[in-house]
Amino acid sequence: MRSINISGFTRIFILLEHLVLTLGVGHHHHTRHSLLTDKAALLAFKRTIVFDPNLTLANWVDTVNVCNFTGVTCDNNHHRVARLNLSKSELYGPLSPCISNLTGLRVLSLVENHFYGRIPPELSYLYHLRHLLLDTNNLEGPIPDTLSALANLTVVTLNQNYLTSEIPPSFFSNCTLLRNVDLSNNLLQGKIPEEIGNCLNLWNLNLYGNQFTGKLPASLMNNTSLYNLDVQDNYLTGELPSQIVEKLVNLTYLYLSYNKMTSHDRNTNLNPFFTSLKNCTALEEIELTGMGIGGRLPSSIGQPKLTHLFLPENNIVGSIPAEIRNVSFLRELNLSHNHLSGTILEEISQLSHLQQLSLSYNWFNSVIPATLGQLPHLGVLDLSNNELSGEIPASLGNLVHLSSLFLNNNQLSGKIPPAMAHCIDLYRLDLSYNNLTGSIPPELSGIREIRIFLNLSHNHLDGPFPIEFSKLENVQEIDVSFNHLNGSIFPQISSCTALRLLNLAHNFLQGQLPDSLGDLMSLESFDASENHLSGIIPVSLNKAPRLTFLNLSSNNFEGMIPSGGIFNLTTNMSFLGNPHLCGVIPGIPICSLRRHWLHSRTFLIIFVIVIFVSGFLTTICCVIGFRHIKLVISSNKIEAVKKPSTPEILNFPRITYRELSEATDGFDEQRLIGTGSYGRVYKGVLPDGMAIAVKVLQLQSGNSRKSFNPGMPSFEKDKTQKPDQIVTACSLPDFSSCSSLHGKWEFGQPSLSHS
Structure with a gap:
């Protein structure tokens, strides 16, 4: 919220003041100065800084009208430079006192640059200045007391620099028009000057992030217009400022966190402070974090318009008062890191606007009220680090806008309710360090928005690690350690x-x-x-x-x-x-x-596979090789009996003597088709219908071997062949193949010319 308070308030003031400036107050220029002196001052300022010539101040040259310089705005009559706005211009260098010659200046804005060195005391010459905006630079040293001469100042923002020393009391001695002061995030120290009470129109005061000591000045009671008071992150002491805040009837934002203040009655009584807030009828936000204040939460805690109540990191004891239900517009309630005990009130469920509920690091020992599931806008629920027991209410699945759920470090038991999967916007879930049992509901994978962490560790969960978790594509952390998962x-x-x-x-x-x-x-x-x-x-x-x-x-x-x-x-x-x-x-x-x-188990597996594959391939190779060798042997024998000029003959049939006898009807004379000096030729028909010619050679004839080529190898006779005959069969009509009776050798076209 602080960023809204700083920049938001500042922007509002600047817009209002800019409207006033543009209505034309520029005719009150000093007679000794003019646009020429303003141009000279700006060009001198340019020479002291480093910048990108292609982007910033490129047109700051003598030949250009000064009113057309980048970041420069002249008054209505173009008599003087009224505004110099070089914010976010990446300028480097010291803050030159040359600017003090722009005596007609109403607004000086050099925000978010890299100016260093001290704030020039000569800025006091800018007696028309209304807005002095030097925040987010590297300025150092004290705040010049000469700034008290700037009686027309309404906005001063010097935050996020390295300013040191005390705030000069004179800074607030002439501040009747001052409305917005932001000196936060510096190294300022000492006490906040009592003179701040002179700023009767002060609307916003940001002093956080410094080293201020002592008490808040009682003169702040005079600043009845104060809308925002932020002094957190300092070393302020004393009791909570009850007498001051009860006078600030317009106070809307109060931030006192991280100081050394105490509650009343030696840090045991919170009632006076919260009672004093009743006059602050516009109060919306209170932050008292990390102060160590003690006591019980009083029934007067209820402020109707309060939306933001932060009291963590203190020593508050007792229980939450039932009157909390009267804070009907409450959106954020943080009471974590205290010593609260007892039950978590069901009355909290009546805070229908509640978005964040943080009660962690206390001593609550009840069950989780099922009525919490009735909070329609709840986005953060943190009940971690207590002594809560019982089961997780399934009604929490009704919190469809829940983004963060922390129930870790309690004594919760039972199963994780599958209804939690209905919290589809959940991106942080921590149920660790409990006594939860059963398996992890696979339905949790339906919470696709879990993108920060899922922590179910240190429970008694069993069953498998759900494969459905693979759907959590955006989750950054998964911790299921110290369970019984299998x-x-x-x-x-x-x-x-x-x-x-x-x-x-x-x-x-x-x-x-x-x-x-x-x-x-x-x-x-x-x-x-x-x-x-x-x-x-x-x-x-x-x-x-x-x-x-x-x-x-x-x-x-x-x-x-x-x-x-x-x-x-x-x-x-x-x-x-x-x-x-x-x-x-x-x-x-x-x-x-x-x-x-x-x-190496992998090696054993690979070894078995290699042996099996090798054996299989070896078997195939042996079979193929055996068949190939057999064919080669057969081919070699056939080639040995071929005539040199005989063409290659394929598919020679294997025919027995009995088959030839049957094909020729026992070499019947009716089948005789020729007779020669070496034997006879018969016509036959095989069982498959093939017509053949069968030549029967008579071995007793002395010329019988002349029918064969010289060097023809001898061969064994078929067991069915007659001993005195050699029988040759050829296919008809073209004699395309021939075969011996016993199939031991084969040759091509026989010579039947003698037939």
């Missing part, structure tokens, strides 16, 4: 592309780590220690570029620890309790060849 780590975990932390330690997970873990490009920390995981450690983990923490200790991993990536950064502590691991990491046994192969 099963394996699913390869689809790589779908969680934004995952930075994965903690699965102290469970009963089994199987191998999936290679897909190496695809988690955002993974920084992976802990799978104290499980029953086995197999080799996937080399792919060295591909995770951001992985800096790895713990795989107390498992059953085996084989060689990979190298590269994270494995070059680990020590033996990451692998303790895995007796079958080896590697080059000090403290881990060095891998011998025998140890490596014998303890």
Whole structure:
């Protein structure tokens, strides 16, 4: 809210003042100054700073009318320079006193640059100045007391610099028009001057982030127009300013956090302070964080218009008063880090506008009221670090706008309600350090918006690590450690592309780590220690570029620890309790060849597969080779009996003597088609219809061997062949193939010319 208070208030004032300036107050210029002296002052200022000549002040040259300079606005009559606005211009250099010659200046805005050095005391010559905006630079040193001469100032913002020393009392001695003062985030010290009470029209006062000491000045009671008072992050002391705030009837924002103030009656009574706030009927926000104030929350805590009540990091005791229900517009209630006890009131469910409820780090020991599920706008619910018991109400699933749920570090029991999946906007869920049982509801994967963390660690959850978690593509942290989860780590975990932390330690997970873990490009920390995981450690983990923490200790991993990536950064502590691991990491046994192969399950699998494939291929090769050799032998024998000029003949049939006899009806004379000096030729028909000619040679004839080519090898007779005959069969009508009776040799066209 503070950023709204600073810049918002400042912008409002600047717009109002700019409207006044543009209505024409420029005719009151000093007679000794003119546009010429203004141009000279600006050009002198330009020479003292460094800038990008192509972007800023490029047209600040003698030939250009000064009223056309970048960032310069002249008054209505173009007599003087009235505004100089060079905010966010990337200017470097000291804040030159040359600016003090722009005596007609109403607005000086040099916000968000890199000016350094001291604020020139000569700025007091800008007696028409209304807005002095020098915030977000590197200015140092004290605030010049000469600024008290600027009686027309309405807005002064010097925040986010390095200003030191005390605020000069004179700064507030002539401030009847001053409305907006922002000196926050500097190094100012000392007491806040009592003279601040002179600024009767002061509307916004930001002094936070300094080193102020002492009490708030009682003169602030005079600043009845004060709308915002922010003095947090200082060293202010004394009791809570009850007498001051009860006079500030227009006060809307009050920030006193991180000071050393106490409550009344030696830090035991909050009632006077909250009672004094009743006069602040416009009050919307109160922050009293980190002050150590003590006492009980009074029934007067209820302010009808209050929307923001922050009281964390204190010593508040007792219970929340039922009157809290009267703060009907309350949107944020933070009472964390106190000593509150008892029950969480069901009356809180009547705060229908509530968006954030933080009651963490207290001593509440009741159950979680189911009525909290009736808060339609609740976005943050933090009940962590209490002593809450019972089950998580399923009604919390009705909080459809819930973005953060913290129930960790309690004594909650029972199962995680699947209805939690209805909180579709949830992006932070922490149920760790409880006594929850049962399995993790796979329905939680429906909360696709979980993108910060999911923490279910230190419970008694069982069952598998849900594969449905792979749908949580945007989650950055998953912690399910110290449970009783079983099963394996699913390869689809790589779908969680934004995952930075994965903690699965102290469970009963089994199987191998999936290679897909190496695809988690955002993974920084992976802990799978104290499980029953086995197999080799996937080399792919060295591909995770951001992985800096790895713990795989107390498992059953085996084989060689990979190298590269994270494995070059680990020590033996990451692998303790895995007796079958080896590697080059000090403290881990060095891998011998025998140890490596014998303890490598992958090697055994590969070895079996190679043996099987080799045997299969060898068998196929033997079969093919045997057939090939057989064909080669047959071909060689046939070639040996061919005539030199005989053409290649294919598909020679194998015919027995009996088949030839049957084909020729027992060499019937009716089948005789020719007779020669070496034998007879018969016509026959085989069972498949092929017509053949059969020549029967008479061995007793002395000329019988002349029918064959010289050098023809001898052959054995078929067992069915007559001993005194050689029978040759040829296909008809073209004699395209011939065969001996016994099929031991074959030759081409027979010579039947003698027939």
